[in-house]
Amino acid sequence: MxxxxxxxxxxxxxxxxxxxxxxxxxxxxxxxxxxxxxxxxxxxxxxxxxxxxxxxxxxxxxxxxxxxxxxxxxxxxxxxxxxAGIGTLIPDDKEWPSALDDLGDRRPYVLWTRGTTSFLMRPLGDLVTITGARAATSYGEHVAGQLASDLANAERIVVTGGTYGIEGAAHRAALASGGDTIAVMANGVDRPYPMGHRELLERVADLGLMVSEVPPGAVPTRHRFLARARLMATFSAVTVVVEAGVRSGSMTVARRAHELGRTVGAVPGPVTSATSAGPHLLLQDGLARLVTGTGDIESLVAHKNGPDPGQAIGRRDSQRQPTADRSRPAYRDTACLATPVVL
Amino acid sequence: MxxxxxxxxxxxxxxxxxxxxxxxxxxxxxxxxxxxxxxxxxxxxxxxxxxxxxxxxxxxxxxxxxxxxxxxxxxxxxxxxxxAGIGTLIPDDKEWPSALDDLGDRRPYVLWTRGTTSFLMRPLGDLVTITGARAATSYGEHVAGQLASDLANAERIVVTGGTYGIEGAAHRAALASGGDTIAVMANGVDRPYPMGHRELLERVADLGLMVSEVPPGAVPTRHRFLARARLMATFSAVTVVVEAGVRSGSMTVARRAHELGRTVGAVPGPVTSATSAGPHLLLQDGLARLVTGTGDIESLVAHKNGPDPGQAIGRRDSQRQPTADRSRPAYRDTACLATPVVL
Known part of the structure; x- marks a missing residue:
C-alpha cells in the first residue's frame, strides 16, 4: 500500500x-x-x-x-x-462553476466531465434545470420537450439528469433544437446510466456536457442519486419540475433548489394524474411558482414575476456572483439535507 | 299611472x-x-x-x-x-343571508326564491361555490362532479350557476349524491336558463334552492351575468374555479370572491388546455389556492392551509357573523367592480 x-x-x-x-x-x-x-x-x-x-x-x-x-x-x-478523454474541474480552475460554492461544506471535491465545460462559465440565469418523473405521461413528456426546445431557442442551457421520461425528453428536445444541454450523472461519466439512454447520453457528451462528481467506473446508488439532486439544483437559477410523484427524486431536486435560494417552478397537470401530485404539492406548499410555458420561466429568471412565495427564493441575483468568500454558506446548517453516508 | x-x-x-x-x-x-x-x-x-x-x-x-x-x-x-309559488327574502327576514350584507351598497334589494330557503341560514363555511367553463372538457366535468359529490357527502351545500359544462356537472353530482345545491340565476326563477338545463334546474328548485335577484320574467343579460357573479361569490366561504378561460364569467366570480375576502380555490389542469388557463392565472396572481380535491377545500374552509396568498383572504371566520352594523362595508369602495348599468 x-x-x-x-x-x-x-x-x-x-x-x-x-x-x-x-x-x-x-x-x-x-x-x-x-x-x-x-x-x-x-x-x-x-x-x-x-x-x-x-x-x-x-x-x-x-x-x-x-x-x-x-x-x-x-x-x-x-x-x-x-x-479516455475524461476531464476534471477543481475549484482553482477558471471554468469551475462558482455556483457550486453555494454548497459550502457539501461542495463537490472535483467534477468529472465529458464535453463543453465552458457551459459552466455562463451566468447562472442562462442555465435552467428541468427534472421530472421517469414514469412520465405523454402529456409530461410533451411539455418537457416543449419547454426544453423553447429554452434552447432562447439560448438557455437545459440542465437535467438523463433519466427516462421527463429528463430524457428534455435532453432530446434541447439537442433537436440545436441547443445546449448538460447531463448531471449519479454515476461515472464513462458509463452513462440508464442503459436505454446510452445513445442519447453519448450525444449529450459529444454535443453538450456530461458531468459527475463520482469517478469513472462508479455505479449509481441511492446516496449518489440524492447527492446528484443537489448538484442539479445548484447549477442553475431556476429548477422546473414537470411531473413528479410526491416522494420522488425530482421533489428532492426541487427542495434542494429552494433551500439554496434558487427559484423553483412547477408545471401543473390534471389532478387525476399521480405524476402531477408532486408539482401540485410544491405549489400548495409555496415552494414553487406555477409554470405554464417558457415565458413563465423567463419571468422567474428575471425575478419579474411578483413576490416570491418562499422566504429563501430571490436571494440570488440572476448574474452569478462569487460566493467563495462567505465565511459560512447558508447550506452548511440546513437541517433537512440527506444525511451523508460514510461507507 | x-x-x-x-x-x-x-x-x-x-x-x-x-x-x-x-x-x-x-x-x-x-x-x-x-x-x-x-x-x-x-x-x-x-x-x-x-x-x-x-x-x-x-x-x-x-x-x-x-x-x-x-x-x-x-x-x-x-x-x-x-x-306560482315563488318566494322572496328581504333583509328583515330571519332567513336573509347576512353574508349578503358584505356587499354594502351592492346588496340585492330582494331575493326571489324557489325551494329550500333555510339553506341560506347555514354557516357560511357550509356553502361552497363551484364555477367554471361552459365549454368544459370531460376532465373538468369529471373533477367538478367529483368535488360536488364529495362536498355533498360532507354535508356541504354546492352553490353554482346552472350553466352548461362545469356548473351543470356540479349540480347534477350534488343531486345524485342526495346533497343540497343552490342555483344562482341571472334571470327570473320562473324561467330556468339555459333552456337545455330546464329539467336539471327544475330538479334543483324542487330538491334544493333556486335564487335570483331579478324578478320573475326577467331574461339574462350581460349586466345580470356580471351581477350574478358577485352573488355566487358572496353566498359561500370558498369559491372553486374548476376550468375557465382567462376572460370568462367564472374569473369574474373568482375576482369578486377575492375582493370580498372570501377564499378562492383553483383546480389546475394541463397547461396545454385553454380551459385551464384561467385557474392557472388565478394561481400565478396569488388570488387562489391550488385545489386537487375536497380535502383541500375543507382546509380552505377551516383556514388550515397555511398563510393565505392574497391580502384580503382570511378576514372572515368560517362561522357567519352579522356585518350589517359595519358603517362602511369593504365592498363599497372597490374600484374594480363592474360599472353599474343605469337603464
Whole structure:
C-alpha cells in the first residue's frame, strides 16, 4: 500500500483520488477539505492525530474509508480516465462553476466531465434545470420537450439528469433544437446510466456536457442519486419540475433548489394524474411558482414575476456572483439535507 | 299611472317592485335604499327634489328608470309570482343571508326564491361555490362532479350557476349524491336558463334552492351575468374555479370572491388546455389556492392551509357573523367592480 499523502503531489490529482475514496456530499470531509486542504486531509486520514471537530469514534468511522485505498491503484484509474478523454474541474480552475460554492461544506471535491465545460462559465440565469418523473405521461413528456426546445431557442442551457421520461425528453428536445444541454450523472461519466439512454447520453457528451462528481467506473446508488439532486439544483437559477410523484427524486431536486435560494417552478397537470401530485404539492406548499410555458420561466429568471412565495427564493441575483468568500454558506446548517453516508 | 310611493305600503312589496324597476348591483340605488329606506326612495324618484349625492344630470338618469313604471301593473306581476309559488327574502327576514350584507351598497334589494330557503341560514363555511367553463372538457366535468359529490357527502351545500359544462356537472353530482345545491340565476326563477338545463334546474328548485335577484320574467343579460357573479361569490366561504378561460364569467366570480375576502380555490389542469388557463392565472396572481380535491377545500374552509396568498383572504371566520352594523362595508369602495348599468 502506498501512502496517499506522500504519493499524491498536486491538488487536482489529490481531489480526483479523494472522490474515488469518499462518497460525495459528505459535509465532514468537505469541512476538513476546506479548513485544511486536501494533502493535510490525507495526512490526517492516514495518521492517528485528533480529527478536528470529530469524536474519537466518528474519527475512526471517517478514517475507515481510507483504509482500503491504495494510491498506486487509484493513480492507474486516473491515467485510464485521462486516456479516455475524461476531464476534471477543481475549484482553482477558471471554468469551475462558482455556483457550486453555494454548497459550502457539501461542495463537490472535483467534477468529472465529458464535453463543453465552458457551459459552466455562463451566468447562472442562462442555465435552467428541468427534472421530472421517469414514469412520465405523454402529456409530461410533451411539455418537457416543449419547454426544453423553447429554452434552447432562447439560448438557455437545459440542465437535467438523463433519466427516462421527463429528463430524457428534455435532453432530446434541447439537442433537436440545436441547443445546449448538460447531463448531471449519479454515476461515472464513462458509463452513462440508464442503459436505454446510452445513445442519447453519448450525444449529450459529444454535443453538450456530461458531468459527475463520482469517478469513472462508479455505479449509481441511492446516496449518489440524492447527492446528484443537489448538484442539479445548484447549477442553475431556476429548477422546473414537470411531473413528479410526491416522494420522488425530482421533489428532492426541487427542495434542494429552494433551500439554496434558487427559484423553483412547477408545471401543473390534471389532478387525476399521480405524476402531477408532486408539482401540485410544491405549489400548495409555496415552494414553487406555477409554470405554464417558457415565458413563465423567463419571468422567474428575471425575478419579474411578483413576490416570491418562499422566504429563501430571490436571494440570488440572476448574474452569478462569487460566493467563495462567505465565511459560512447558508447550506452548511440546513437541517433537512440527506444525511451523508460514510461507507 | 299609479304613484309608487303611495301605492306600495309594505317593505317587502316595495323591494319586489324596486327589483322590477332598477337593474341589480346598482350602487347608487343601493346607497339611497340604505340611507333613506325604500318608500322615501320612491318618493324621491317620483318627485323633483335634489337626490343626495347625485348631480342634476345623474339624478335625471337615475329617475328615468322609474318613469315607465306603473304600480298597478307591477302589483299584478307580484300576485302572479306568489301564485306560482315563488318566494322572496328581504333583509328583515330571519332567513336573509347576512353574508349578503358584505356587499354594502351592492346588496340585492330582494331575493326571489324557489325551494329550500333555510339553506341560506347555514354557516357560511357550509356553502361552497363551484364555477367554471361552459365549454368544459370531460376532465373538468369529471373533477367538478367529483368535488360536488364529495362536498355533498360532507354535508356541504354546492352553490353554482346552472350553466352548461362545469356548473351543470356540479349540480347534477350534488343531486345524485342526495346533497343540497343552490342555483344562482341571472334571470327570473320562473324561467330556468339555459333552456337545455330546464329539467336539471327544475330538479334543483324542487330538491334544493333556486335564487335570483331579478324578478320573475326577467331574461339574462350581460349586466345580470356580471351581477350574478358577485352573488355566487358572496353566498359561500370558498369559491372553486374548476376550468375557465382567462376572460370568462367564472374569473369574474373568482375576482369578486377575492375582493370580498372570501377564499378562492383553483383546480389546475394541463397547461396545454385553454380551459385551464384561467385557474392557472388565478394561481400565478396569488388570488387562489391550488385545489386537487375536497380535502383541500375543507382546509380552505377551516383556514388550515397555511398563510393565505392574497391580502384580503382570511378576514372572515368560517362561522357567519352579522356585518350589517359595519358603517362602511369593504365592498363599497372597490374600484374594480363592474360599472353599474343605469337603464
Amino acid at each position: 502506498t501512502n496517499l499523502s506522500q504519493a499524491v503531489q498536486d491538488e487536482r490529482t489529490a481531489r480526483m483520488v479523494l472522490s474515488m475514496i469518499v462518497e460525495p456530499d459528505d459535509a465532514v470531509t468537505g469541512r476538513l477539505l476546506g479548513d485544511l486542504g486536501v494533502r493535510e486531509l490525507f495526512r490526517l486520514a492516514e495518521g492517528d492525530d485528533v480529527v478536528p471537530g470529530l469524536s474519537t469514534v466518528d474519527a475512526q468511522v471517517w478514517r475507515a474509508q481510507f483504509e482500503r485505498s491504495d494510491a498506486r491503484t487509484l493513480a492507474q484509474h486516473i491515467v485510464e480516465a485521462e486516456r | 299609479t304613484n309608487l310611493s303611495q301605492a306600495v305600503q309594505d317593505e317587502r312589496t316595495a323591494r319586489m317592485v324596486l327589483s322590477m324597476i332598477v337593474e341589480p348591483d346598482d350602487a347608487v340605488t343601493g346607497r339611497l335604499l340604505g340611507d333613506l329606506g325604500v318608500r322615501e326612495l320612491f318618493r324621491l324618484a317620483e318627485g323633483d327634489d335634489v337626490v343626495p349625492g347625485l348631480s342634476t344630470v345623474d339624478a335625471q338618469v337615475w329617475r328615468a328608470q322609474f318613469e315607465r313604471s306603473d304600480a298597478r301593473t307591477l302589483a299584478q306581476h307580484i300576485v302572479e309570482a306568489e301564485r
